[in-house]
Amino acid sequence: xxxxxxxxxxxxxxxxxxxxxxxxxxxxxxxxxxxxxxxxxxxxxxxxxxxxxxxxxxxxxxxxxxxxxxxxxxxxxxxxxxxxxxxxxxxxxxxxxxxxxxxxxxxxxxxxxxxxxxxxxxxxxxxxxxxxxxxxxxxxxxxxxxxxxxxxxxxxxxxxxxxxxxxxxxxxxxxxxxxxxxxxxxxxxxxxxxxxxxxxxxxxxxxxxxxxxxxxxxxxxxxxxxxxxxxxxxxxxxxxxxxxxxxxxxxxxxxxxxxxxxxxxxxxxxxxxxxxxxxxxxxxxxxxxxxxxxxxxxxxxxxxxxxxxxxxxxxxxxxxxxxxxxxxxxxxxxxxxxxxxxxxxxxxxxxxxxxxxxxxx
Ligand SMILES: *[C@@H]1O[C@H](CO)[C@@H](O)[C@H](O)[C@H]1NC(C)=O
Numbered sequence: 155x156x157x158x159x160x161x162x163x164x165x166x167x168x169x170x171x172x173x174x175x176x177x178x179x180x181x182x183x184x185x186x187x188x189x190x191x192x193x194x195x196x197x198x199x200x201x202x203x204x205x206x207x208x209x210x211x212x213x214x215x216x217x218x219x220x221x222x223x224x225x226x227x228x229x230x231x232x233x234x235x236x237x238x239x240x241x242x243x244x245x246x247x248x249x250x251x252x253x254x255x256x257x258x259x260x261x262x263x264x265x266x267x268x269x270x271x272x273x274x275x276x277x278x279x280x281x282x283x284x285x286x287x288x289x290x291x292x293x294x295x296x297x298x299x300x301x302x303x304x305x306x307x308x309x310x311x312x313x314x315x316x317x318x319x320x321x322x323x324x325x326x327x328x329x330x331x332x333x334x335x336x337x338x339x340x341x342x343x344x345x346x347x348x349x350x351x352x353x354x355x356x357x358x359x360x361x362x363x364x365x366x367x368x369x370x371x372x373x374x375x376x377x378x379x380x381x382x383x384x385x386x387x388x389x390x391x392x393x394x395x396x397x398x399x400x401x402x403x404x405x406x407x408x409x410x411x412x413x414x415x416x417x418x419x420x421x422x423x424x425x426x427x428x429x430x431x432x433x434x435x436x437x438x439x440x441x442x443x444x445x446x447x448x449x450x451x452x453x454x455x456x457x458x459x460x461x462x463x464x465x466x467x468x469x470x471x472x473x474x475x476x477x478x479x480x481x482x483x484x485x486x487x488x489x490x491x492x493x494x495x496x497x498x499x500x501x502x503x504x505x506x507x508x509x510x511x512x513x514x515x
Pocket of ligand 1: 272273304306
């Protein structure tokens, strides 16, 4: 290497730095403009504070233990007769999971209360999937208390999904009351794809001492039971009904019952259903490019366990973001899943290990 004077070196360094900056600054500006959302997610630990942590109620269960012992393990006692259970949901389009839910819970539930609207929370028209497929729920029709909420399409709607959701919640409250609920009954408030386990329901039915309101911590899966994400699902809740009880799907207490069931997100049978969910619900603004909706892309993502919206994990610490970046690891376990799924493996192949390929419609 030729020797250079310190002055020449300094000039060279400066020049390089200048050139480097001349390239780097526009690149950074373009990246910031095009990836503002990604960057803001990555920096979330700086701009957002995490919600108050939950107080976890330990959950004890082994097959065959008598109910009074299960109650006692939790510090509760056995009731002389079981409480009635009402299962209340706002239904959108998760037909397969709704069937699995109703098959799993029918032995324990007194009334399935279900409200379906012909508009989504973003005001877009949707078919009445539940009504159109009622034959699949015929087996438990005497327990179903159903109402259809008809709303006109609204072009301003997408601006305020909260309004549509609020309207549906009010209608569900009124339907719940008309379904004969009384003080002291149990209400499960959840989405169709948030399924409490039978063990959880039995504790609620039989144990004196369960908290009047608690969240249900569910195992979270993405696309199918082949992709377990974590235990972060908390929105489902159980309530001992009183006249002040209102249907909600948001944070209501610090208490959460551990390992209380399953939450399978985007667990759809057809690519068409994925596209509908991606465009018609509150996720619509995440579809930043039309190419996100290409069936071949969606299929590839489902099989890899990647993110449909090309987004970073929504977490509150850098450690958690980095831990969850990249694909979800596949699981080969189908142990402790809803029984109807395993009684009908051919019908629900797409939800089981090795079943990631989907038909278009
Ligand atoms: C919902 O149904 C009602 C009654 O049939 C109708 O007037 C309304 O336009 C429908 N809404 C949409 C978005 O199609």
